[in-house]
Amino acid sequence: MPHPLRYRVFYTTRQKIVTSALVLALLACGTVYAVKRLTTPEDRSCAPGVARPVGSEECVGVSGDGFDFRVGELTDVARAIARENGKLTAGEYATVALLLPLTSTSPGLRTKVLHEVQGAFAQQYEANNRSNSQVPKIRLVLANTGNGNAHWRTTVADLKAMTGAPHHLRAVSGIATSSTPVRQAVTELTRAGIAVVGTTITADDLANGPGRTPFPGLARVSPTNxxxxxxxxxxxxxxxxxxxxxxxxxxxxxxxxxxxxxxxxxxxxxxxxxxxxxxxxxxxxxxxxxxxxxxxxxxxxxxxxxxxxxxxxxxxxxxxxxxxxxxxxxxxxxxxxxxxxxxxxxxxxxxxxxxxxxxxxxxxxALAHPDAWRAAPGRTVPKTGGSPAAYGRFLSMMNTIASREVGPVGRSELSDGQSIIGYDAMATAVHAIRQATVQGERLPAPEDVGLQWPQVTGSLRVEGASGWICLDNHGNPYNKAVPVVELTRGEPRFVQIAWPEGKPPTGECLPPRKP
The missing domain is CATH 3.40.50.2300 (Response regulator)
Structure with missing residues (x-):
């Protein structure tokens, strides 16, 4: 006897027609779906201006709208930056990008990146709210080069396209490691006429010097090796x-x-x-x-x-x-x-x-240390090369951005010096942007910002929290304070400020003539 299900579904002509129609419809739908999947590009976006490169799950690109690049430690400070950016009026601000490997898998580097972003934001907030209404205002964006800076080309290409409206990119800070990808990124940016301020790069060959300018428009706030x-x-x-x-x-x-x-x-x-x-x-x-x-x-x-x-x-x-x-x-x-x-x-x-x-x-x-410019029993603070007042201003701003009114910005830790250096590099970028803004103009020309470095000296130096930033004609800090720090069984201990020239700079802080 035939199976009852087979008899009911497939036996009569009408049932065969209905069944065939259903099968063809299902096949047609499946074909359309498969073709659509094959011909429609995969959506790899993470946020406006940020996407996952082919072959990678990292979110790479540029954002100032609060996107944390899926790094939980950055969530609070990214949102705080977005709130500050949201207060700005289009056409009245210059953008500074913080170029860093935000999605690094190294726990130590991720911690340092967080601290540097916090320091940069502290300076952005100070520049916009504590500088006697100087212009232009400053917009801060985060630019991710990926783990090991592997995707620097994508991000640098995005930055090069941001010098016009509405972004008006005028400087790039961050530049935290003396590696080959970072060197290549700095080369691309400076060749495009974008000013760059290195934070923790110390390699001697990632700098300009007498008779050689491989990175026109590069300045650094940390001493060379x-x-x-x-x-x-x-x-x-x-x-x-x-x-x-x-x-x-x-x-x-x-x-x-x-x-x-x-x-x-x-x-x-x-x-x-x-x-x-x-x-x-x-x-x-x-x-x-x-x-x-x-x-x-x-x-x-x-x-x-x-x-x-x-x-x-x-x-x-x-x-x-x-x-x-x-x-x-x-x-x-x-x-x-x-x-x-x-x-x-x-x-x-x-x-x-x-x-x-x-x-x-x-x-x-060390590049910076919270005890370097604070007096303590048995330790005197140098009279030149930096000041307790400049460090105190930085500390005040870090407390401000941690408040409910502005922050929160995540857990801050100052002992590794990264927040201090991030703050000083941002201050140097802001200084150059405003010095390059001529009377009657709201914004400087992009190429004019990097031309300011030879004038960041003497009385026009940056009073950094890490010490005076007096640049020579090639954008390198002259006789910058070097805190010597000792590792201990507890917290690292500040020992003493050392000086490349053997003693602090004079009050004028003018680099000597070099051949």
Missing amino acids: SDEAKALAHFGRVDAAKAVLVHDARAGDHYTDTLKNAFSTLLASSPYQPHLFTSPKDPTDEGTTANTFRQIALLLCTTRADTVFFAGRHTQLRQFINALGARGCTHRAFTVLTGDEGSYLGADGRLDRRVLGAGLTVRYA
Whole structure:
């Protein structure tokens, strides 16, 4: 006997016609849907001006409307920036972009990025609300280059298209790492006539100088690696006969390369050849360098050296400190001196803090520190090169943006110096934009902003929270204050301000003539 369902659905002619029609309709709908999916581009937008590049889930682009790039730590400060931007009138503001790897996967870098954004916003709010109605007003936008700055081309292309209305982009700040992608991004921006103010870039070759201008319109608020090295040498009065260099042999990292060269110059008379290690392509990876550092620590025990200059990134620095703490010759005392990457270790949970102070001293050249310009018992504040008043103004603004009236902006932490440097870089950009605005005009021409750097000196210097910012003719800070900070078992401890020239600048703060 035929199956009853088959009989009822497929047996009669009418039923066959109805069933066939239904099947054809379903096939037609499926075909239309498939064709539509294949021919309609995938919507990869995240927010206005921000999208996911092909092959990536990161949100890349530029936004000043409160979008946090799906980074929860940035939500509060991104919304606060949007509220301030929302108060501005079109045609009466200049835009400054903060170019950073906002979606970095490195916990240390994400923390520093947050602090830098907070500092930049504090200066934006001050410029718009505490500057005696100076013009133009300042609009702040966040520009994400992606993890490892991998998508800098997309974001830089967006920025280059923003110099006209309605954005009127006049400067780009941020520029936080001395890496090849950052160098390429700075090259593209400055060639397009956009002024750039670097925050924490310190590589000597990511700068202009006598007879060379690879980045026309670039200024920096942090000292070069050479200046950091000279400041450390003046501070420590190091005997090269008892000092050794440990450095990264991986090529292409402008920070480690130029720091190595600066330290090598200081140790030209050292009897010891440098000890080398090679970090992974991504220096935030652990790699196998910890094995190498165990061997280097054993070799150091066989020398007469008591000072180690370390040229490398923070992950490898932490591994080296841990290895040196476990050295066989614990009766021997060592001092490790390094660049500003040491500031990452203040919040690094993998650092073995038990070894600090137990015959091992680790000090680094910080870019800024909250205690540098605050008087304390037994420590005097230099009369020139910076001031407690300038730092106090910064602190007041950080408190203001954390208030309910303006913020909140997320948890603020000042000890790593990032908020201070972000604030100072933004202040330098605002200073140049307003200096370039001629009488009777609301906005300066884009190319005029970067021409202001030679005049940011003397009485026209920027009174930064990190110290005076007196730029030379090439946009580099002259004899900038370098706080020396020591890692401890608790919070990093400010030790003393050091100076590249061996002493603070004169009250005029005028860079000397260079050949």
